[in-house]
Amino acid sequence: KQNYRIAVLPGDGIGPEVMAEAIKVLDAVQQKFGFTLDYQQYDVGGIAIDNHGEPLPPATLAGCEASDAILFGSVGGPKWEGLPPEKQPERGALLPLRGHFDLFCNLRPAKIHPGLESLAPLRADIAAAGFDVLCVRELTGGIYFGKPKGREGEGEDETGFDTMKYARKEVRRIAHIAFQAARGRGGVVTSVDKANVLATSILWREVVEEVAKDYPDVTLNHLYIDNATMQMLRYPAQFDVLLCGNLFGDILSDEAAMITGSMGLLPSASLNADDFGLYEPAGGSAPDIAGQGIANPVAQILSAAMLLRFSLKQEAAANAIDVAVSKALSEGYLTGELLPAEKRDQAKSTSQMGDFIAQAV
Amino acid sequence: KQNYRIAVLPGDGIGPEVMAEAIKVLDAVQQKFGFTLDYQQYDVGGIAIDNHGEPLPPATLAGCEASDAILFGSVGGPKWEGLPPEKQPERGALLPLRGHFDLFCNLRPAKIHPGLESLAPLRADIAAAGFDVLCVRELTGGIYFGKPKGREGEGEDETGFDTMKYARKEVRRIAHIAFQAARGRGGVVTSVDKANVLATSILWREVVEEVAKDYPDVTLNHLYIDNATMQMLRYPAQFDVLLCGNLFGDILSDEAAMITGSMGLLPSASLNADDFGLYEPAGGSAPDIAGQGIANPVAQILSAAMLLRFSLKQEAAANAIDVAVSKALSEGYLTGELLPAEKRDQAKSTSQMGDFIAQAV
Ligand SMILES: CC(C)[C@H](C(=O)O)[C@@H](O)C(=O)O
Ligand SMILES: CC(C)[C@H](C(=O)O)[C@@H](O)C(=O)O
Numbered sequence: 001k002q003n004y005r006i007a008v009l010p011g012d013g014i015g016p017e018v019m020a021e022a023i024k025v026l027d028a029v030q031q032k033f034g035f036t037l038d039y040q041q042y043d044v045g046g047i048a049i050d051n052h053g054e055p056l057p058p059a060t061l062a063g064c065e066a067s068d069a070i071l072f073g074s075v076g077g078p079k080w081e082g083l084p085p086e087k088q089p090e091r092g093a094l095l096p097l098r099g100h101f102d103l104f105c106n107l108r109p110a111k112i113h114p115g116l117e118s119l120a121p122l123r124a125d126i127a128a129a130g131f132d133v134l135c136v137r138e139l140t141g142g143i144y145f146g147k148p149k150g151r152e153g154e155g156e157d158e159t160g161f162d163t164m165k166y167a168r169k170e171v172r173r174i175a176h177i178a179f180q181a182a183r184g185r186g187g188v189v190t191s192v193d194k195a196n197v198l199a200t201s202i203l204w205r206e207v208v209e210e211v212a213k214d215y216p217d218v219t220l221n222h223l224y225i226d227n228a229t230m231q232m233l234r235y236p237a238q239f240d241v242l243l244c245g246n247l248f249g250d251i252l253s254d255e256a257a258m259i260t261g262s263m264g265l266l267p268s269a270s271l272n273a274d275d276f277g278l279y280e281p282a283g284g285s286a287p288d289i290a291g292q293g294i295a296n297p298v299a300q301i302l303s304a305a306m307l308l309r310f311s312l313k314q315e316a317a318a319n320a321i322d323v324a325v326s327k328a329l330s331e332g333y334l335t336g337e338l339l340p341a342e343k344r345d346q347a348k349s350t351s352q353m354g355d356f357i358a359q360a361v
Numbered sequence: 362k363q364n365y366r367i368a369v370l371p372g373d374g375i376g377p378e379v380m381a382e383a384i385k386v387l388d389a390v391q392q393k394f395g396f397t398l399d400y401q402q403y404d405v406g407g408i409a410i411d412n413h414g415e416p417l418p419p420a421t422l423a424g425c426e427a428s429d430a431i432l433f434g435s436v437g438g439p440k441w442e443g444l445p446p447e448k449q450p451e452r453g454a455l456l457p458l459r460g461h462f463d464l465f466c467n468l469r470p471a472k473i474h475p476g477l478e479s480l481a482p483l484r485a486d487i488a489a490a491g492f493d494v495l496c497v498r499e500l501t502g503g504i505y506f507g508k509p510k511g512r513e514g515e516g517e518d519e520t521g522f523d524t525m526k527y528a529r530k531e532v533r534r535i536a537h538i539a540f541q542a543a544r545g546r547g548g549v550v551t552s553v554d555k556a557n558v559l560a561t562s563i564l565w566r567e568v569v570e571e572v573a574k575d576y577p578d579v580t581l582n583h584l585y586i587d588n589a590t591m592q593m594l595r596y597p598a599q600f601d602v603l604l605c606g607n608l609f610g611d612i613l614s615d616e617a618a619m620i621t622g623s624m625g626l627l628p629s630a631s632l633n634a635d636d637f638g639l640y641e642p643a644g645g646s647a648p649d650i651a652g653q654g655i656a657n658p659v660a661q662i663l664s665a666a667m668l669l670r671f672s673l674k675q676e677a678a679a680n681a682i683d684v685a686v687s688k689a690l691s692e693g694y695l696t697g698e699l700l701p702a703e704k705r706d707q708a709k710s711t712s713q714m715g716d717f718i719a720q721a722v
Contacts, residue, residue: 058653091557121484121594143504143525149560156530160564164504165522167514194608196452199510203521226611229590230619247555250587251612258591 002035004312007067009044012089013285014295014350015073021297022071022304025324028358029317040067045075045089045285055092061100064278069311070097071304072280077287089286098116098139103270103278104170104248105177106137107306110256110266110282113329119261119338122233129237133256134185136178136241137249139270140202141170144246145312161265164200166245171207175274178243179215186240188219192228192248204245228252232259257282262338264296265329267303269310277311279303293349296335298325299359317361324360328353363396365673368428370405370421373450374646375656375711376434376464380466382658382715383432383665386682389719390669394678401428406436406450406483422461430672431458432665433641438648441717459500464577464631464639465531466538467498467610468667471561471617471627471643474690480622480699490598494617495546497539498610500631502531503561505607525561527606532568534634539604540576547601553589553609565606589613593620618643623699625657626690628664630671638672640664654710657696659686662718685721689714 006026010019023039030037042060043051052059055075062072075089085091097103111132112120120127146163153159175191182189191208193201205222212220223231225248231238232255244252257266266282281299284322289295309318328334333356336347348356367387371380386402391398403421404412413420416436425431436450446452458464463516473481482489507524514520536552543550552569554562564704566583573581584592586609592599593616618627627643642660650656663686670679689695693719697708709717 085557085563088557095558121487123482123484123488126482127484144558146522149558151564153528156533157528158559158564159526159528160559161507161524161526162559162561163522163524165520167518167520169517172517194611196446196449197456197505198521198523199512200521200523202446203512203519226615229612229616233594233616233619248553251590254587255590255594255616257595 003038004035004036004068005040005066006072006307007064008039008041009070009072010041011044011073011075011285012046012077013074013287013290015075015285017291017293017350018071018281018297018300019071021350022300024354024358025301025321025361026260028361029320032361033314033317035312035314036297044072044093045076046080048093049080049089050089053355055087055089055319055357056096056154064101068306069276070278071307072278073300074281074283076285095144097278098270099145101276101278102140102272104138104140104273104290105271106135106139107126107269107271108135108137108253108257108266108282109133110135110253111259111276112260113262114145114261115330115332116338118257118340121261122236122259126236129184129235131236131259133236133239134181134241135253135256136174136181136243137253138166138170138174138245142246164198164247166200166204168207171204172211175208175211175243179211179218180242182218182241183215187217188221189243190221190223190228190239190295191243192223192225192252193245194225194248196224200245208243225252229255232256263299264335264337265298265302267299267306269303269306271310275311277307277326279307293351294336294347295350296337297350298356301325301354320361321357324357327360328356364399365396365429366399366407366427368425368431369402370431370433371402372405372434372436372646373438374406374435374648374651376436376646378711379642379656379658379661380432380434382711385664385715385719386662386722390678390681391721393681393722394675395663396675403435405454407438407441409454410441410450415527416448416450423461425458429715430637431639432578432668432669433639434661435642435644435646437646439691444669446639454715456505459631460506462637462639463501463633465499465501465634466535466632467500468630468632469495469496469498469614469618469627469643470570470613471496471621474623474626476691477623477699479701481620482622483594483620487597490596492597492620494597494600495602496540496610496614497535497542497604498614499527499535499606502527503607504522525559525608527561529564529568532565536561536569536572536604539602540572540579543579543602547712548578549582549601550604551582551589551600551602552586552604553584553586553613554606555586555609556583557585561606569604586612590616593617614708624660625696625698626649626659626663628660628667630664630667632671636672638668640668654712655697655708656711657698658711658714660705662715681722682718685718688721689717692709
């Protein structure tokens with residue numbers, strides 16, 4: 001198949017402007033690699049609340065269902081912060097999409113690009129050792145979706161409760177993905193749990209050990225989440241693939257993203273068993289800089305590359321984008337937030353970045 | 362009352378050697394401040410497994426019950442790592458002690474001492490902004506102790522599960538402690554939760570808001586745990602008191618400890634409603650350096666100071682120890698791990714540190 005339909009969900013804040021650059025780059029590769037993309041745009045998040053009264057309107061969901069993949073921008077902003085949790089743009093759009101499409105596999109690469117070490121919040125010698133991890137996070141289980149979840153009791157005895165739970169098969173399928181990914185990278189999986197306290201983690205660890213037997217060429221380590229959070233600061237270069245449940249993956253992938261100091265460069269993919277997926281930048285909607293043409297479109301562009309790779313199996317086109325982005329970064333073609341104060345006048349705009357990368361592919 | 366009984370649980374690894382220095386310092390203050398301490402020593406952790414077949418033998422628990430406070434060293438080591446989780450030294454000793462004595466309030470101060478900024482794993486400009494936080498962690502609730510917890514089902518459908526839960530009264534009592542602590546510090550409480558996903562966190566946030574009304578002089582902020590983990594790296598100087606449930610407090614207090622880069626200086630206290638408490642260093646048993654006389658006793662000594670302050674109400678004696686420790690650090694009287702490689706020959710031994718501090722009080 002050489003014609004694909006992409007559901008484009010720009011969302012709020014900088015979402016629309018970085019999305020425009022991702023589309024620019026996708027347009028460039030579709031010509032070159034001989035496939036066509038049909039973009040269908042839908043409201044999501046805050047703008048969907050404003051236009052349709054809910055963060056994930058039925059038309060948006062139907063549009064996603066009719067597509068080969070979802071390219072997601074970012075959602076949220078001060079305007080909608082007062083809403084109850086389940087109505088808020090981020091949570092109200094992302095969790096239902098993950099659940100509806102069974103997007104159990106979340107891939108979040110985070111690395112310090114050569115030349116951008118000084119952006120990392122880490123001590124220079126630690127950042128210089130390098131950092132290049134892939135967080136493989138289970139995304140449709142654990143305490144996010146476990147039942148029962150709610151409230152009971154009265155007065156001061158009223159209790160709020162959530163259930164963390166994993167079945168062997170859920171752990172197994174995400175573990176296989178981590179081990180396969182490690183084969184194509186540094187060959188090390190670090191599984192993160194809290195097996196000294198949680199029954200869920202004891203089962204998690206057992207299954208990960210079983211899966212490891214199928215990958216004798218991959219090294220498996222286990223770390224408790226509290227220790228992992230520390231090791232990530234002490235010696236981040238030790239990590240390759242991090243395998244986590246939903247909650248620990250949420251925490252650790254954000255810590256890893258912050259360690260790079262360049263959130264605007266980090267893409268992510270959320271996949272189901274049929275390689276259908278949702279692709280989105282790791283950063284947020286950054287309402288403070290929206291509309292100024294200064295937002296970094298790279299994370300959105302790299303998310304588009306992941307979409308080509310994982311959902312459309314257009315590996316060559318995906319690689320061309322990755323290479324073009326690396327070229328931009330290594331030539332110092334950067335948006336302002338990646339530049340030291342004294343070089344800010346050399347900052348490229350959102351659309352200049354998109355133009356450069358589209359031309360380079 | 363001027364005569365107190367202290368249950369001394371040195372444990373494994375460096376536990377016994379740093380404990381000896383804490384006792385040295387306690388001996389010095391009891392003379393000076395006119396009270397007497399009766400130390401009763403008990404096995405705990407790995408050595409208790411070796412001698413009595415379990416990490417927390419009945420005699421140890423009975424000894425703790427008969428005391429005014431527990432001074433705990435550190436437990437664990439490679440010898441006992443193969444044991445099942447609930448039999449392991451750390452988990453098998455600490456969780457039952459916390460549960461048995463209802464030690465719901467865990468206080469973990471973490472700061473970068475002036476002059477020791479270069480130990481922090483953070484970029485120099487970030488560390489230079491300073492870091493001085495108090496983690497107030499709920500310690501007997503949440504997903505650690507929530508029921509049901511266990512396994513069910515067969516084969517690939519077999520599930521491991523845990524329950525996170527908090528009652529209003531549990532949140533309320535720990536929140537009051539955080540707000541009171543903030544009054545004596547920077548006047549800011551940051552409550553950490555995951556209220557966009559967890560029902561427990563929604564209740565947590567409601568109660569914290571209610572408690573905040575009693576402290577109009579204290580500023581309250583809320584952060585999601587994933588964001589808190591990031592902000593701690595980006596701009597740690599923004600934090601004063603961190604208020605967390607059991608699991609998020611485990612993760613965030615360890616991140617905060619690592620940010621100081623000087624784990625050997627950090628004490629902790631775990632208290633119940635009657636101010637009975639267990640006091641222990643934040644770091645582990647460090648079996649790799651045990652018995653060499655090079656371990657830093659400061660965390661154990663500062664834990665003894667917290668014991669005097671919170672359980673024995675001997676504030677003057679506690680302050681004298683804090684001041685003596687600050688004097689040692691500011692005069693560059695340091696154990697080896699706090700010194701740069703080229704100054705390691707100036708390192709003080711474990712007992713030299715203890716002697717200096719005992720003399721200075
Ligand atoms: C918005 C929120 C529900 C979400 C999560 O916790 O998974 C976000 O933090 C993320 O990591 O994508
Ligand atoms: C040993 C373990 C059960 C414990 C915890 O998770 O609370 C430890 O990490 C701590 O923070 O004191």
